[in-house]
Amino acid sequence: MSLDVNGVIYETDEEGYLANLNDWTMSIAKAQADKDGAELEDAHWEVIHFLREYYNEYQISPAVRILTKAIGKRLGSDKGNSKYLYELFPHGPAKQACKYAGLPKPTGCI
Amino acid sequence: MSVSKSFVCINRKAPYGTIYALEALEVVLIAGAFEQQVKLIFMDDGVYQLTRNQNPAGIGMKNFSKTFGALSDYDVDQIFVDSESLNLRGLDATDLQRLTHETNDAEERLSIKVVPRKELVDIIESADVLFNF
Numbered sequence: 073m074s075l076d077v078n079g080v081i082y083e084t085d086e087e088g089y090l091a092n093l094n095d096w097t098m099s100i101a102k103a104q105a106d107k108d109g110a111e112l113e114d115a116h117w118e119v120i121h122f123l124r125e126y127y128n129e130y131q132i133s134p135a136v137r138i139l140t141k142a143i144g145k146r147l148g149s150d151k152g153n154s155k156y157l158y159e160l161f162p163h164g165p166a167k168q169a170c171k172y173a174g175l176p177k178p179t180g181c182i
Numbered sequence: 183m184s185v186s187k188s189f190v191c192i193n194r195k196a197p198y199g200t201i202y203a204l205e206a207l208e209v210v211l212i213a214g215a216f217e218q219q220v221k222l223i224f225m226d227d228g229v230y231q232l233t234r235n236q237n238p239a240g241i242g243m244k245n246f247s248k249t250f251g252a253l254s255d256y257d258v259d260q261i262f263v264d265s266e267s268l269n270l271r272g273l274d275a276t277d278l279q280r281l282t283h284e285t286n287d288a289e290e291r292l293s294i295k296v297v298p299r300k301e302l303v304d305i306i307e308s309a310d311v312l313f314n315f
Contacts, residue, residue, distance in 0.1 A: 130252035131244055135215035138255045 077103045089171050093127070096174030104172050108163070112172070116160055118147065123173040133178040136166040189213050189220045190309035193228035197247065198238050203231050204246055206315035211249075214256030221309075222253075223302055225264035228315075229271065232263065232278045232294065250281055259283035259293045266299050 075082045075090075077099050083091035088104060090096060101120060105112050112120075122143060126134060134142060136157075144152020151157075157165035166178040191210050195202040213220050224232055236247045253259065261281065268274055274296075281293040306312065 126252075129248065131246055131248045132211065132252060134252065134255065135211070137215060137217075138252075142255050 090174040093174050101172040119169050120173045127175050133170045133175045135178045139166050187310040189218050189311045191313040192223045194226040196227040197231040202315045214258045220258045221260040223262045225267045229267045254283035261294045263296045265296045
C-alpha cells in the first residue's frame with residue numbers, strides 16, 4: 073500500500089504504517105489522520121513527538137500500558153492515564169499514535 | 183490481570199549473527215507488557231548483548247541494545263550476568279550498559295547484577311516458565 077501526500081508517494085504496510093520511518097514528516101501524520109477522519113491538535117502532537125523520541129532512544133514502539141506509564145512519568149499523571157489517551161486516540165493510543173508517528177506497530181499489539 | 187507467572191529467560195548467544203537475541207528480547211517485552219514477572223540471565227556469548235556502544239550499522243542491523251534501556255518501563259529490572267562468562271571473555275561489569283530502575287519510593291537501583299554461576303541455579307529453579315535462547 074502507499075500514501076499520497078501532496079503528490080509524493082510513500083510506501084506503507086497493509087495497515088497504513090509507514091514502511092520507512094525516516095520518511096516521516098508532520099504532513100504525513102496529517103495525511104494519515106485525514107484518512108481516519110481525525111484532526112490532530114497540540115495534545116495529539118505531544119504524544120506523537122513523545123513516541124518518536126521514545127523510539128529514537130529505545131528503538132521500540134511501547135505497548136499501550138507502557139506508553140501510559142511512561143507518559144505519566146514524563147508529562148504528568150493528568151496525561152498518563154488511559155482515559156486521556158483514549159480520548160485523543162480512540163483506535164488505541166499506542167496503535168493509532170504510532171501510525172501517525174511513522175513508527176512500527178507496538179510489540180505485543182494484536 | 184489475573185495470572186502472573188515467573189518467567190526466566192536465559193540468553194546465551196552473541197547479539198548479532200543469529201536472530202536469537204532479538205527474538206528473546208521480543209518475548210521478554212511481550213511478557214512484560216502482560217505484567218508477568220520476568221528475570222533475565224546472560225551467560226556464555228550472551229554477555230556481549232549487554233555491552234556498551236554497540237554499532238551494528240555496518241552489517242545493516244538495528245542497534246537493539248538500546249532497547250534494554252526500556253526494560254524498566256516494562257518492569258523487567260532483574261538482570262543477572264554470569265561472572266565466569268564475563269571473565270572468560272576479558273570483560274567486567276564496567277563493559278556493560280548501566281541499566282537502572284526506580285523502586286516504589288523513587289530510589290534509583292541498578293538492574294544488572296553480576297553473580298557467580300552457582301547463584302544462577304536458584305533463579306532458574308524458581309521459574310514457572312523457562313526460555314533458553
